[in-house]
Amino acid sequence: MKIFWLNIFITLFVSCLSAPAPLGDQDWWKHGVFYQIYPRSFKDSNNDGNGDLLGILEKLDHFADAGVTGVWLSPIMQSPQVDAGYDISDYYTIDPMYGSMDDLKKIIAKAHNLGIRVILDFVPNHTSNQHEWFKASENGTEEYKDFYVWVDGSPDKPPNNWNSVFKNSAWTWSDKRQQWYLRQFLEVQPDLNFRNPKVREALKNVLIFYMDMGIDGFRVDAVPYLVEDKLLRDEPRSNDPTQEPNDHDYLDHIYTMNTDETYDVVYEFRDIVENYTKEHGGDARILMSEAYAPLDKTMRYYGTANGSRLGAHFTFNFFFVGPNLNTSNAYTFESLVYEWIDNLPSIYVSNWDMGNHDNRRVTTRFGKEDVDGFNMLLHLLPGIGITYYGEEIGQEDGEVTYEQGQDPAARNRSTFEQTSRDFERTPFQWDNSTNAGFNEGNKTWLPVSEKYKETNLADEISTPGLSHYKIYKEILRKRQEDPARIGDTKIWSLSEDVLILKRSLEKTHIVVAFKLGWQNHTAPEYAFVPEIKCDTATVALTNVNSTHQIG
Template sequence: MQKATTALFFALSVLALFASSTQGKDWWENGNYYQIYPRSFRDSDGDGIGDLNGVTEKLQYLKDIGFTAAWLSPIFKSPMADFGYDISDFYQIHPEYGTMEDFENMIKKAKEVGIKIILDFVPNHSSDENEWFIKSVDGDPAYADFYIWHNGIVNETTGERQPPSNWVSVFRYSAWEWNDVRQQYYLHQFVTKQPDLNYRNPAVVNEMKNVMRFWLGKGVAGFRIDAVPYLFEKDLDRYNNYPDEPVIDDVSTCPDPDDACHLKHIYTQDQPETLDMVYQWRALADEFKKEHGGDTRILLTEAYTSFDNMILYYGNGIRNGSHIPFNFDFLTNLQNDTKAPTVVEHIEKWLNAMPEGVIANWVLGNHDNKRLASRYGVQRADLFNILLQTLPGNAVTYNGEELAMTDVYISWEDSVDPQACNSDPDRYYDLSRDPARTPYQWDASPNAGKCYKTLI
């Protein structure tokens, strides 16, 4: 154990020297990024829900403890079926979080403090309450193909209409939902209230670029881009059908056909067009700076994908991609019993694979995973935070991790996360993201220093 610890500290010393010698000149290089989950971060008005004014109140705190930028999970108008990741208006602030004036005041305060604001950009889908989807359902020519629709197939035995393919949602069950008005199925890779946008339609691509330009014009420093691997699906074949995805080799590891893990997602994730879209968004960010001046606008990308794919998000040698393609190899491979040599192995794996001229990044937590202190142990939380801050490149911290906050037990009856609610009382807790989304503990008083109406 002593040898392993010595090896880790030696590696960190070398990496610290490497970091000091490669200090970036641009604001975002070797930066310190802080994820805020607005709903439970800070409630400024006592209505029981975190809000933008609460974020504004705490920007100085973030600056004081060394953060470069704050990334806010979605703040746009939403029915909250998936707590902001189902957006009904990409151009409006969710009323529970505040107003556009509150947002503008937050940007102004951030500039005064010297901290950047990064927004969560959710391009794969919208809410089914979005005007675009409503118009698509009604057959409006401008929006008819904004989403992915299909007539389905007729079962030759029963004569009944059924979904176009066996594709399964991330949150269980068929990824296809029948719409009585349009008399077709629509695709939703997440909950039924999150219909997938159709990126094979140039109008969708242009509209989502307009969304980015709108918020860049409001003064944000960039975007964290959600669920990137799901942007494209395999295109229709010559018979106007979608292919079924194959079942995994060892069905015993995931026997339930309603679970996403039952299938190999070779047609619904990581399609070749996906990286091109990331490169287009990078070009947009670069062009915005050229046209409007100011600092570099950056992209952070979320992609739970293969290691090789994560590296390709940086770029392909010709076109640039994400400034910070989240290093989930680090997040997903370190466990409570991980020894120092394994940590060093995964550090070196990323550093050795990076293309020339890009910046490393390190992620140990976010709103979709159990908290760092619960996964690695409270007794090791500070060590892992020190590790995160010592490594060369960019560090990403989820709110509360700097305090070693742990998961809060949420019962089956109180669960609201759709990933948990679509499960069952025996399995829900392992799937639930609710425990990591509870209120930030501003002090030791009841209700974390504020009276929150809901836990997330």
């Protein structure tokens, strides 16, 4: 009898071990709002001039108040900070500037208690040249010898004509190894070799490490550059007359960007997070991919058209990131919306993004009078909405001199105003106290904008009337209503400066009537009403300073 019961126990125990973990919500992200935090500029908890993780922890209630679904942290892993943390020297350590791994765990715990997901920036294309992998590779250590892209050649002539994103050759000579290494960004950012299975395994382990900690997903940086042409063929001229021979876009990047093998890597990353969720249960872990690429190539990062292979849960839609009102009008935005929707296979989810750490702020590009309208447009279109820190209060670009600048891509004084990304990275404006409440008064890594006394979160919360922040909160509430969540979409222009968006579910509609800019227009007022075909309509929300009355 003892043996009989022992066999039953062993059978039950093995059965329990092999039972699949219960899955949670796999669709939570499909209508979410993701908020990009630039950690160094968000909140400085220790008054050293740099934002940090404990500062983010202190301000997590802000996202719960706003109605944000998830926060995405720009790079916080250990780095020499030559390229704002996109030069990682240790994937498994938090940069001391930001705090510690325990601080990150506190953020995850509190965010989850508030119903907020946490997304990390993941940089797989390259590391810092201070990473132990690169040091070992440059020294010829066998295990790491092929971790990076090394090529034989003469020290006075690069292997081919490939150019770096930051100008000049994409190759750097190593005296120590007597070979060239590929670096499609800065010299201190050597490209990893994705043809080496050990590299893929090492990066897979990084993802698993953070998912084990409770991270809900990853924004995958610079994915078009992951795998280059094995034959190292010269790239053809782009024939762009504005580009000089040392400029990145002087060439047509048919051998260094968006290669078929690159898509295979992204699909493999998706398999990793999908398998992790299947094995460990819980809600979906997700991937967002950054790919400034032609539309047809961008769509492939979602996966194959029929879904037989899946890539990122969504790849960023940058259609709205470039335009400004000097070169765009209502017809432009109508066209951009339909171009994206019409080209995205129906099995995938749209996303809408207007700003990030690499581009001038929405309010600066479009004007303060239009920031509410663009927030309504972005967050009431179908799918996922993305907010760059400060967009919820209408924060504008800051004022940064060449001497104060930190961007390694803008070290030419004559072109600083045009090329620097520092302007959109200045500290968040919390209140009208010293340094906008970012810290207690110590010199900040980038200067606080002089506009903080007229634009800051505390004033926008306390103002008796409407403010950009109050409108933003109401938009995020409105987007949870069924017409905005699952309704049909139609967008059209009445004129160059009047744009109408309609979301409809049966006989219920949410309509945005958006007048771009302050100029007078000739379109008949309420000319959109016959198109709506409803018996009654109520003004649910207006922009700041509107003459229309809510209700």
